Amino acid sequence: MGTVVTIDLYTTDGEAGARIAGQLTTARELLHQADAIFSTWHHDSPVSRLRRGEITAAQAPAEVSEVLAECAVAREASGGWFDPWAMPGGVDPTGYVKGWAAQRALRAFGAENLSGVIVNAAGDIACAGGLGQGKPFRIGITDPLAPRRLAAIVELTAAIATSGTYERGEHLIDPHTGRPAARVASASVTGPDLGLADALATALAVAGPDGLLRVEALDGYEALLIAHGGERLSTAGFPFAPDQP
Amino acid sequence: MRRTPIVLTATVAGVAGVLAFHTSPTHLGTLPAASAPTDNPTVSNGTTGTGGSQNTTTGKGTKATSHKARPSASASATGTGTGTGTKTVNGPSVNYSFGVLSVAVTVNLSTRKIVKVGIASLEDDGSFRSEMIDQQAIPILEQEALQAQTANIQSVSGASFTSSGFQQSLQGALHTLGLA
Numbered sequence: 074m075g076t077v078v079t080i081d082l083y084t085t086d087g088e089a090g091a092r093i094a095g096q097l098t099t100a101r102e103l104l105h106q107a108d109a110i111f112s113t114w115h116h117d118s119p120v121s122r123l124r125r126g127e128i129t130a131a132q133a134p135a136e137v138s139e140v141l142a143e144c145a146v147a148r149e150a151s152g153g154w155f156d157p158w159a160m161p162g163g164v165d166p167t168g169y170v171k172g173w174a175a176q177r178a179l180r181a182f183g184a185e186n187l188s189g190v191i192v193n194a195a196g197d198i199a200c201a202g203g204l205g206q207g208k209p210f211r212i213g214i215t216d217p218l219a220p221r222r223l224a225a226i227v228e229l230t231a232a233i234a235t236s237g238t239y240e241r242g243e244h245l246i247d248p249h250t251g252r253p254a255a256r257v258a259s260a261s262v263t264g265p266d267l268g269l270a271d272a273l274a275t276a277l278a279v280a281g282p283d284g285l286l287r288v289e290a291l292d293g294y295e296a297l298l299i300a301h302g303g304e305r306l307s308t309a310g311f312p313f314a315p316d317q318p
Numbered sequence: 319m320r321r322t323p324i325v326l327t328a329t330v331a332g333v334a335g336v337l338a339f340h341t342s343p344t345h346l347g348t349l350p351a352a353s354a355p356t357d358n359p360t361v362s363n364g365t366t367g368t369g370g371s372q373n374t375t376t377g378k379g380t381k382a383t384s385h386k387a388r389p390s391a392s393a394s395a396t397g398t399g400t401g402t403g404t405k406t407v408n409g410p411s412v413n414y415s416f417g418v419l420s421v422a423v424t425v426n427l428s429t430r431k432i433v434k435v436g437i438a439s440l441e442d443d444g445s446f447r448s449e450m451i452d453q454q455a456i457p458i459l460e461q462e463a464l465q466a467q468t469a470n471i472q473s474v475s476g477a478s479f480t481s482s483g484f485q486q487s488l489q490g491a492l493h494t495l496g497l498a
Binding site for chain 1: 470471472473474475476489
C-alpha cells in the first residue's frame with residue numbers, strides 16, 4: 074500500500090489516553106500487517122508473489138483469500154467496472170485493500186471512552202460515532218476542478234472514499250480496455266464499508282454517470298460524481314451536510 | 319475541560335500513522351494543560367501552549383482535529399500582526415511517497431486562528447511525476463487547511479499521497495503551537 078493513515082480519536086475523558094493506547098497499538102499493527110501482505114511495492118510480499126504466480130491464493134495468508142472474495146463481490150456490484158483481475162501485471166487488489174485495511178483498523182477501537190473515531194487512509198475515511206451529543210462528523214470532499222476549494226461537505230456516519238485523477242495523474246485503469254481512463258473528474262461513495270466504497274468510487278470514476286444506477290441499487294451506498302466540466306450528479310440519498318461550501 | 323494532545327508517529331515499510339487524541343468538548347482558547355500528562359508511555363508530543371492569551375471563549379467550541387476544524391468562537395476576522403501578533407512554527411519534516419516535506423503554520427495569537435499555511439521545505443525526487451503531484455497537491459492542501467477552519471470539518475476525503483505527509487507535518491506544527 075505504502076500510504077499514510079491518520080487516526081483521530083474523540084473522547085470526553087481526558088484521562089482515557091492510557092486505556093486507549095492499547096487499541097491504537099492494535100490498529101497500527103493491523104495496518105502494518107495489511108501492508109506486509111498486500112504491498113505490490115515489496116518484491117517479496119505474498120501478493121507480489123501471487124502476482125508472479127509463485128504461490129496460489131490458498132498458499133498466501135488467509136487475509137488474501139478474504140480480500141479476493143470481497144473483491145469478487147465488489148466486481149459484481151460494480152458491473153465489472155472495478156476488476157482487480159483485469160489490471161496490468163496480474164491480479165491487483167490494491168484498489169480494495171486500502172479501504173479494507175482502514176475499516177479493519179477502525180474495529181480495533183471500542184465505544185468505551187470514545188465518542189468517535191476517524192481513520193483516514195490518504196483520503197479514504199472510515200469512521201464511527203461522532204463529535205458527541207448526537208453530532209456527526211463533517212467531512213469535506215476536495216474539489217477536483219477548483220483545487221483551492223472543497224466541493225462538498227458530508228455528514229458521515231461510516232465510510233467515504235473518493236477516487237479521481239486529480240492528484241495522481243491518470244492512474245485509473247479501465248478494466249474493459251486495460252488502459253487509463255476516467256469519465257469524471259472525481260467520484261465519492263459513502264456507505265457502511267470502506268472497502269466496498271473504495272472499490273465503487275474507483276469503478277464510478279472510470280465508468281462515469283452510467284455507473285450511478287448501480288450504486289443507487291445498493292443498500293446503504295450513495296455516490297457523488299463531479300464531471301470534468303464541473304457538473305455534479307448524485308444519488309438521491311447522498312449525505313450532504315445542511316450547509317455547503 | 320482539559321484536552322490532551324497525543325501524537326504518535328511511526329514509519330515502517332512505507333506506512334506511517336499519525337494518531338491524534340482529542341478530548342471534546344474543548345474551548346479553542348483553552349491551552350493544553352501546563353504539564354502534559356505523562357501517564358501514557360506512548361506520548362511523544364504533548365507540548366504545552368506557547369504564549370497567547372487565555373482566551374475564554376463562550377459558545378460551543380467543539381474543537382476537533384488540528385487544522386481541520388474551527389470552533390464557533392466569535393473571533394472577528396483575522397488579519398495578521400495587529401495587537402498580540404502572530405507566531406509561525408514549522409512542522410516536522412515528513413516523508414511522503416515522493417519526497418520529504420515540512421509545513422509552516424502561522425497563527426494569530428489573540429484569535430487563535432490559523433492565518434497562513436505554507437510549505438517550509440520540500441524535497442522531491444525531481445521526477446516529472448513528483449513535480450506534477452507537488453504542484454497540484456500542495457496548493458490544494460494549503461488552502462484546505464485554511465478553509466477547513468471555516469468549514470468546521472474534521473477530515474477531508476479525496477486527496478492521496480502528498481496530503482497525508484502534509485497533514486502529518488501540519489499536525490506537528492499545531493501541536494507545537496498548542497492548538498491541536
